[in-house]
Amino acid sequence: MASVALNLTALMDILSNLLFFLLASYTAQSVEVEGQSGLKLPSSTSQLTLTPQVTITVTASHIDVGGVAVANIQQGTIVEPLDKDGKVGPLFERLRSLKASREAAGRGDLADAALILVLADKGTDSQTITRVLKTAGFAGFYNVRFGVIAR
């Protein structure tokens, strides 16, 4: 009986494309969510999807804005001294400069101009979170979206 030779080239093409697409998506997500040590997001029942925003990341050891470290955390508290209003100085300066550059680019009046995304480790002290939010509010980012893992 003659053996059947299947031409798998087209199928291989499709599979390879799918594979690269999924690899790219998987990598992009893991960088944002688990790419930093000391960052495990809490889980939530929220169904609200995320859109790209200015992101404040609060890990167990530091706070960064858009990947730039602005403050350190030791034993659950922010190392940098607070100013008289209770703001975290370096965080405030960084957020103000982002706000100013957005306004200079003509994006100051957009609906999400005052919106900021906070990705914080689930074990972060609530006082650290409220201090970050207060600082963001002073810098003009008074709408907050907390990033959480869908439960």
Added chain:
Amino acid sequence: MSGGGVETEDEGGSSGSNVFGEEVVAPVALNLTALMDILSNLLFFLLACFGTTIVMGINATVPVQSPDKSNVADTKQSVTAGVSLGKDGFDVSIVGAAQSQDELDRWRRKIPPRDGSPDYGALKAHLLLIKQTYPRSDTMILTPEPGLTYEGMVNTMDAARESEVVVSGVSRSVALFPTVVVSTVIR
């Protein structure tokens, strides 16, 4: 490219050479079955992972001093819930401009921890009662005490967002206090 069987082809007749007199090279038949297996496994693994790392969001606001807008409800059918999250449980209260102080005080309740952890079920039940009495309410002011975790704040916001209600035998999801203002304890 073909998988499986080996195929031979004679392009230049039966002599074993082509029209240019070169020796015919037998076509190479690659067996792709093993590669297909690996790719398929990788594909299903990545498909499974793709659906499990979705990041969602919870909206909240920071208190902002404004002369023309207040977070305090000002109609008979609406109040603003205040939830303090502390080590000894929740302290729930409501504020409203259109209610008497006695009426507001009746809804004040301390919810102690249950089995060492915050009683989110009791909080949800109490907020549901408030919502049923003041159906136009939607704002909660969350005040976490220092020393508690961010995860506790998120769980509290989850409990206050919506509740399942059975109406005529059909379970429905009802929004409770989805608008959250995160405040701080003033000492």
